[in-house]
Amino acid sequence: MGGSVAAARSKLLGLGQERSAAGWFGDAALEAVADVVGHDGYCLFAVDPVSGIRTTMFSRHGLTCSSLRLLRNEVADDDVNPYARLVSTRQVAGVLAEDRSGDHSRRLHELMHPDGYRSELRVVLVDRDGYWGGLSLFRDERHHPFTEDDADELRQLSEPLASALRHHHVAVRRSSAEAGAAGVVVASRDGRARVSDEARAWLEQLADPGEDGAVADDLMRIVWELADATLRRVPRSGSGPVARARTAYGGWLVASTSRVDPDEAAVVLRPGDVGTVAPAFARWAGFSRRETAVLLLLADGRTSRGVARELGISPYTVDDHLASLYRKAGVRGRDELLALVR
Numbered sequence: 001m002g003g004s005v006a007a008a009r010s011k012l013l014g015l016g017q018e019r020s021a022a023g024w025f026g027d028a029a030l031e032a033v034a035d036v037v038g039h040d041g042y043c044l045f046a047v048d049p050v051s052g053i054r055t056t057m058f059s060r061h062g063l064t065c066s067s068l069r070l071l072r073n074e075v076a077d078d079d080v081n082p083y084a085r086l087v088s089t090r091q092v093a094g095v096l097a098e099d100r101s102g103d104h105s106r107r108l109h110e111l112m113h114p115d116g117y118r119s120e121l122r123v124v125l126v127d128r129d130g131y132w133g134g135l136s137l138f139r140d141e142r143h144h145p146f147t148e149d150d151a152d153e154l155r156q157l158s159e160p161l162a163s164a165l166r167h168h169h170v171a172v173r174r175s176s177a178e179a180g181a182a183g184v185v186v187a188s189r190d191g192r193a194r195v196s197d198e199a200r201a202w203l204e205q206l207a208d209p210g211e212d213g214a215v216a217d218d219l220m221r222i223v224w225e226l227a228d229a230t231l232r233r234v235p236r237s238g239s240g241p242v243a244r245a246r247t248a249y250g251g252w253l254v255a256s257t258s259r260v261d262p263d264e265a266a267v268v269l270r271p272g273d274v275g276t277v278a279p280a281f282a283r284w285a286g287f288s289r290r291e292t293a294v295l296l297l298l299a300d301g302r303t304s305r306g307v308a309r310e311l312g313i314s315p316y317t318v319d320d321h322l323a324s325l326y327r328k329a330g331v332r333g334r335d336e337l338l339a340l341v342r
Contacts, residue, residue: 005157009160029058033135039121039138039139040139041115042136044135049130053226054222057219061138064115068191087126093152093154094122094151095120097119098118108120119138121136126159127163166285168246180202182198182270183197183199187224193220204216205248205249205253226257226265238258244272252271252272254271256268288324290321294325298338
């Protein structure tokens with residue numbers, strides 16, 4: 001392993017232990033990546049580990065086309081290196097450029113070229129536990145297109161990036177800001193959306209406050225992915241998938257969806273509750289099923305003895321589970337643990 005790759009891996013693994021604001025995380029992670037693979041712009045995102053829907057996003061000098069157009073390219077255009085294919089084929093990373101299957105790529109010619117970009121390098125963030133997100137790097141015409149050597153080096157950063165992203169969702173970020181009221185977006189199959197003021201405020205809370213970062217329209221990607229999955233897979237009047245995301249103030253947003261007619265889905269954005277947040281949080285933190293059950297009972301107000309009675313185990317076993325929960329979440333007690341999922 002090259003020295004720069006080893007140093008970047010070490011930096012990313014250390015970054016996962018930091019407790020910080022959202023924008024700082026994205027910039028710090030890509031600073032480590034830039035030591036290995038230079039780039040002119042990026043988009044880093046996480047997916048909900050239960051539903052697979054995109055949630056948190058970090059970006060600098062990313063693509064300026066609409067989030068809906070980007071989603072349609074991903075799911076309908078049969079373009080080069082869709083993230084799902086990089087995961088399913090275990091290819092992990094792939095290059096898009098004129099000399100790398102770019103002749104017929106709509107993403108390259110219609111979405112990247114207008115922003116001055118001539119090549120893209122994608123990597124999915126995976127580890128032994130699953131798929132956690134993805135990263136797209138862009139280069140403009142001033143620089144040599146990405147190569148397979150670049151892809152090989154970026155593959156070596158997939159697992160430490162996944163680790164840092166998982167820890168970012170678990171880390172405590174203190175803020176005095178209050179959660180907002182629930183909002184709704186009604187999204188149509190034809191690409192129209194009616195966004196309430198409350199829903200727009202939630203999207204703003206997910207946006208990156210840094211210069212040329214992810215804005216509210218970029219975060220509409222969450223809404224469009226939920227609506228698309230619901231309209232394609234859910235029977236009439238049924239409920240669709242759920243996405244959970246950390247907001248800029250450190251609280252939780254839950255986005256849930258339902259099909260209201262054959263061509264429209266309603267996406268509700270609301271403050272997170274423990275019962276909805278815990279399944280995703282448990283996967284990010286690496287909790288076992290039994291540890292997750294203990295967490296939910298604690299959130300319900302049970303004492304250690306109450307948890308033991310409910311699960312049919314001894315109080316000493318509960319104490320062992322609590323010690324493991326505290327260690328994995330990086331907290332010192334149950335109050336700090338419960339604060340992470342509220």
